[in-house]
Amino acid sequence: MSDRRLISQPVSRRRFLRGCGLALALPWFESLLPRVGRAAEAAKPPVRAAFLYFPNGVWxxxxxxxxxxxxxxxxxxxxxxxxxxxxxxxxxxxxxxxxxxxxxxxxxxxxxxxxxxxxxxxxxxxxxxxxxxxxxxxxxxxxxxxxxxxxxxxxxxxxxxxxxxxxxxxxxxxxxxxxxxxxxxxxxNPRLVYERLFGQSVTANTTKAESYRNLLDYVLEDARQLRPRLGRDDQFKMDEYLDSVRAVEKRIEFATRGKPRDWQPGVGTAEVASAKPGVPADFREHIE
Known part of the structure; x- marks a missing residue:
């Protein structure tokens, strides 16, 4: 498929935004911009800013x-x-x-x-x-x-x-x-954060856990149809993005499901470093 064909058939705004509804940080795909007026439109991703606070400061x-x-x-x-x-x-x-x-x-x-x-x-x-x-x-x-x-x-x-x-x-x-x-x-709560970012859709025949695990499946079909219409660089961006979101989804589920019942790490008492004399075991007491 030629580049001319790629850019002469841009994806509809409705379809693109529907996908973005579950892809908050979706990379900008240059292939979706029409050739005419591309320079004038100068579409850019949203401005991002993050502020991290750690109260004990730095050395x-x-x-x-x-x-x-x-x-x-x-x-x-x-x-x-x-x-x-x-x-x-x-x-x-x-x-x-x-x-x-x-x-x-x-x-x-x-x-x-x-x-x-x-x-x-x-x-x-x-x-x-x-x-x-x-x-x-x-x-x-x-x-x-x-x-x-x-x-x-x-x-x-x-x-x-x-x-x-x-x-x-x-x-x-x-x-x-x-x-x-x-x-x-x-x-x-990381799970509530995930719900705010990506929403949830739970039917009578699916559990919440299944909904979390398979959240991306609702948009994967659209992604498969969209992917052939993207340039090579944009295809890589989409694949990388979907992989990263799926990885985050798995980490959140792991972090919120509690301790495993059938297996516990085999750490003996002798392997656990004890606190030095006079040092509180609770880090909050130690900081104070």
Missing amino acids: EKAWIPEQTGHDYTLTPTLEPLGDLRSDVLVMSGLDKKHSHGGDGHYAKTANFLTGMPVTKTTGRDISSGGISVDQLMAQHVGQFTPLPSLELGTEPVISGIDSNVGYTRLYGSHISWQSPSRPVAKEI
Whole structure:
């Protein structure tokens, strides 16, 4: 099939969007663009941004490169990014003046993405100082994706008051804010996150587990029909994408099905390293 034929019969918008409904991060296929007006249309994938928060910070000597600009040497902590080295810039020398005050935890967490002063309160007049940058971005580019933003976490929200410092504990559970007084709820259940991203379709004759495992089957037929109409590079993109989503689906199912009943790892007591004298076994106690 010639390239001319590929681009003279673009896939209908309805059909393409139906596939994208279950493919949130589907790569952009150049083959789907008509030849006429391609340069003018200049279609681009949605703008992506991710903000990761780890409260205990980093050891700067192992994180920040000694050189500035593009020609820098990866530090030990950043070495896993070696394959992406040409696409990574490390920004240093940044500061948030409003993080210099307040307590050592809540005031720093709540303004991670606002950069504004946090109101010291027990909860009645909660304020992060402003909208967070992720939500500000979502207001401008969120309309180009099914979900304007996605907030993920690993631990549930902690409420109440920390009487030691006089701050509401809610500050320590949120980094994303729709407004100074309205935090964005985070999702800590990977299966619920998956449902939000890809939806679910469960009939009377299928179990939820089967639905999760076979979610991509609903769009694979369309993908098979679409694939021959793509260029070679776009076919590779589609295959790689579908494989990666299937892999994520399998990992989520494994992580949420609990411990295996018929097999347990054969780890004896002598093989498990014990904590040093005086070091708490619970990592939370150790950190404190």
